[in-house]
Amino acid sequence: MKLTKLLTSAAVALGLATTAMAEDKTKVGFVFVGPVGDGGWTYEHNKGRLAVEEKYGDKVETVFVESVPEGPDAERVMTQMALDGADLIFTTSFGYMDPTINVAKKFPKVKFEHATGYKQADNVSVYSARFYEGRAVQGHIAGSMTKSNVIGYIGSYPIPEVIRGINSAYIHAKKVNPDVQFKIVWAYTWFDPAKEADAAKVLIEQGADVILQHTDSTAPQAAAQAAGNVITFGQASDMSEYGPLPRVSSIIDDWAPYYIARVGAVMDGTWTSTSTWDGIGAGMVGIGEISDAVPADIKEQALALKASLASGEYHAFTGPVNKQDGSAWLADGETADDGTLAGMNFYVEGIEGDVPN
Amino acid sequence: MIRLEKRPQPSKTLSLATPLIAVVVTMIAGGLLFATLGKNPFEAIRTIFWDPLFGEYAFYYRPQLLVKGAPLVLIAIGLSLGFRAGIWNIGAEGQYIVGAICGAGVGLAFYPMESFLIFPLMVLAGALGGWAWAMIPALLKVKFGTNEILVSLMLVYVAEQLLASMSLGLLKNPQGFGFPGSRNLQDYASAHNAELITGSGMHWGVVAAFIAVILAYVLLNKHILGFNIRLSGEAPRAARFAGVNPTRLILFCLGASGALAGLAGLFEVSGPSGQVSIDFNAGYGFTAIIVAFLGRLHPVGIMLAGLLMALTYIGGDIAESNLQLPAAAIQVFQGMLLFFLLALDLLTNYRLKFASKGVA
Numbered sequence: 247m248k249l250t251k252l253l254t255s256a257a258v259a260l261g262l263a264t265t266a267m268a269e270d271k272t273k274v275g276f277v278f279v280g281p282v283g284d285g286g287w288t289y290e291h292n293k294g295r296l297a298v299e300e301k302y303g304d305k306v307e308t309v310f311v312e313s314v315p316e317g318p319d320a321e322r323v324m325t326q327m328a329l330d331g332a333d334l335i336f337t338t339s340f341g342y343m344d345p346t347i348n349v350a351k352k353f354p355k356v357k358f359e360h361a362t363g364y365k366q367a368d369n370v371s372v373y374s375a376r377f378y379e380g381r382a383v384q385g386h387i388a389g390s391m392t393k394s395n396v397i398g399y400i401g402s403y404p405i406p407e408v409i410r411g412i413n414s415a416y417i418h419a420k421k422v423n424p425d426v427q428f429k430i431v432w433a434y435t436w437f438d439p440a441k442e443a444d445a446a447k448v449l450i451e452q453g454a455d456v457i458l459q460h461t462d463s464t465a466p467q468a469a470a471q472a473a474g475n476v477i478t479f480g481q482a483s484d485m486s487e488y489g490p491l492p493r494v495s496s497i498i499d500d501w502a503p504y505y506i507a508r509v510g511a512v513m514d515g516t517w518t519s520t521s522t523w524d525g526i527g528a529g530m531v532g533i534g535e536i537s538d539a540v541p542a543d544i545k546e547q548a549l550a551l552k553a554s555l556a557s558g559e560y561h562a563f564t565g566p567v568n569k570q571d572g573s574a575w576l577a578d579g580e581t582a583d584d585g586t587l588a589g590m591n592f593y594v595e596g597i598e599g600d601v602p603n
Numbered sequence: 604m605i606r607l608e609k610r611p612q613p614s615k616t617l618s619l620a621t622p623l624i625a626v627v628v629t630m631i632a633g634g635l636l637f638a639t640l641g642k643n644p645f646e647a648i649r650t651i652f653w654d655p656l657f658g659e660y661a662f663y664y665r666p667q668l669l670v671k672g673a674p675l676v677l678i679a680i681g682l683s684l685g686f687r688a689g690i691w692n693i694g695a696e697g698q699y700i701v702g703a704i705c706g707a708g709v710g711l712a713f714y715p716m717e718s719f720l721i722f723p724l725m726v727l728a729g730a731l732g733g734w735a736w737a738m739i740p741a742l743l744k745v746k747f748g749t750n751e752i753l754v755s756l757m758l759v760y761v762a763e764q765l766l767a768s769m770s771l772g773l774l775k776n777p778q779g780f781g782f783p784g785s786r787n788l789q790d791y792a793s794a795h796n797a798e799l800i801t802g803s804g805m806h807w808g809v810v811a812a813f814i815a816v817i818l819a820y821v822l823l824n825k826h827i828l829g830f831n832i833r834l835s836g837e838a839p840r841a842a843r844f845a846g847v848n849p850t851r852l853i854l855f856c857l858g859a860s861g862a863l864a865g866l867a868g869l870f871e872v873s874g875p876s877g878q879v880s881i882d883f884n885a886g887y888g889f890t891a892i893i894v895a896f897l898g899r900l901h902p903v904g905i906m907l908a909g910l911l912m913a914l915t916y917i918g919g920d921i922a923e924s925n926l927q928l929p930a931a932a933i934q935v936f937q938g939m940l941l942f943f944l945l946a947l948d949l950l951t952n953y954r955l956k957f958a959s960k961g962v963a
Contacts, residue, residue: 282929315885317875322667326921341880344787405771434763
């Protein structure tokens with residue numbers, strides 16, 4: 247009991263100390279699940295961090311720790327950052343959810359931002375991006391371009407986020423190509439170049455000439471390049487080094503505007519706990535340059551789809567859509583509500599196979 | 604001219620001194636590495652080794668040392684028994700995972716009932732789970748002569764798939780909005796392996812690690828079984844003549860190390876970690892192999908080595924954050940430790956001769 251008090255009082259003392267120092271510098275910590283050089287998920291979060299540094303210059307100090315395992319190690323790294331005077335800490339992986347909440351309880355003066363989770367507190371905000379909007383554009387291009395009508399999909403983990411992406415891509419591929427078929431391989435990792443390359447090869451052997459990935463490395467791009475006649479899309483990061491073929495476009499996570507806004511809010515004292523879920527419209531999800539390998543008419547349609555998603559005129563999940571078992575989900579013209587999307591654990595009609603559990 | 608000359612007997616002094624020399628050499632080589640990365644090597648080494656123990660926030664890091672070190676020690680103690688007898692369990696990571704799944708599974712099965720009996724049952728299930736997983740390579744070895752190194756290692760990957768399946772299916776939190784991962788056992792009093800004294804880092808896993816150290820010491824030094832283990836490793840033929848039953852030894856060593864790894868997993872999942880999740884395992888089972896060798900396969904040595912490894916993890920994270928060292932540099936630094944230890948082991952068995960040929 248005594249030591250907890252000691253810890254809390256140290257935290258409070260530090261909180262006071264940092265507020266006093268805040269005129270000079272705001273300290274922002276980032277906890278990353280992968281290496282900053284992964285070329286995907288963590289790479290983009292780190293770009294957001296660098297954008298914060300560039301924007302605020304001397305007024306801000308950022309620190310990060312990479313490749314932090316989810317669990318007690320994450321909790322220790324966050325505590326260490328808070329002890330060392332961080333004012334705001336971004337924890338950028340779903341598995342950091344409970345550790346973030348635990349540490350936030352001990353440091354009520356420090357602000358926390360947890361990516362992709364659902365647990366909020368007075369000093370914990372949550373934020374995520376509507377990647378499924380990007381998947382719609384991707385599905386459209388994929389469905390239009392495939393010749394074998396087999397689209398391969400490398401899933402990471404069967405969680406709502408990933409299942410949403412599969413459904414969105416499938417719905418929009420099917421719209422332009424009724425014969426399209428999805429083959430899904432679960433890699434059970436976010437970042438493992440060897441496993442991702444194997445998954446891509448297996449899918450290509452099964453006839454897929456489009457590979458969509460929900461994992462973070464560029465290994466599937468390299469595998470597709472080696473195989474030839476296969477197109478891919480950059481994931482999380484632009485991966486433009488693999489363009490114009492196999493990479494024909496990409497979904498880019500652009501965290502910079504959000505990070506700059508949140509750090510700014512801490513600086514001027516207007517930070518409050520919020521839940522943010524932004525898409526193409528707010529600029530959190532970007533569609534990378536569509537390469538010349540895509541025929542002009544398809545590119546035009548894709549950009550029109552992107553524009554209608556951005557303006558909010560069209561929702562990526564608009565009825566009529568049935569669930570995989572044939573039961574009705576969305577009636578004609580009805581759009582999905584965020585609650586259902588957040589916890590999505592079913593495939594839409596037409597996708598073969600089961601969501602693993 | 605320098606020559607290597609085989610010692611008639613491995614040097615006792617050097618055998619004890621090499622771990623310390625290895626640490627010092629690692630510090631020097633690591634310092635050079637950090638310097639080439641443009642960081643102040645003295646500050647980096649101080650941040651890794653000194654700050655967690657005596658720095659400003661040592662009150663927080665010292666207990667963390669126990670939290671991080673306990674699973675390493677618990678697993679390494681078990682591994683050392685087998686390693687001494689020449690039985691190589693490389694799959695402690697898998698036994699750790701299965702122990703955690705079984706232990707947490709028993710706890711979750713009782714949710715939300717509160718009873719003081721639940722936690723002991725979980726401990727039992729955790730040990731049994733790890734033991735059973737280790738029995739697979741053990742039985743295959745005694746029945747079919749398979750190689751326990753390969754089988755136990757491969758079963759780690761099977762265990763990881765099992766863990767993913769459990770997190771997404773059977774043990775998934777029904778109130779988790781479809782996200783993977785079990786309920787958090789920290790919020791379930793009867794199943795929570797809480798700190799015994801708040802803020803001390805002491806949880807049942809730490810207690811178990813200390814008990815394991817003592818029992819292993821007694822076993823190896825005072826018990827006939829410990830003598831048989833040592834004999835089988837050092838002189839397998841003599842052991843056979845002395846009537847040591849190799850089958851029983853294999854079953855005991857793999858079983859004991861599996862059970863201890865399972866316990867480590869259970870204490871971790873019910874305490875510091877809190878939930879069964881896809882990425883629950885953080886490599887303790889593999890790091891424990893380094894700890895076992897760094898500790899010279901001696902119980903007390905392992906305890907010290909476990910704490911040292913924990914120190915490099917905790918200090919490494921601080922160095923990453925405060926000095927912005929890349930994670931890879933810290934991993935190289937930890938790798939150097941084992942590398943130099945093994946390299947310096949040469950000196951235990953050989954001595955350097957500086958004299959020129961003519962003089963000799």
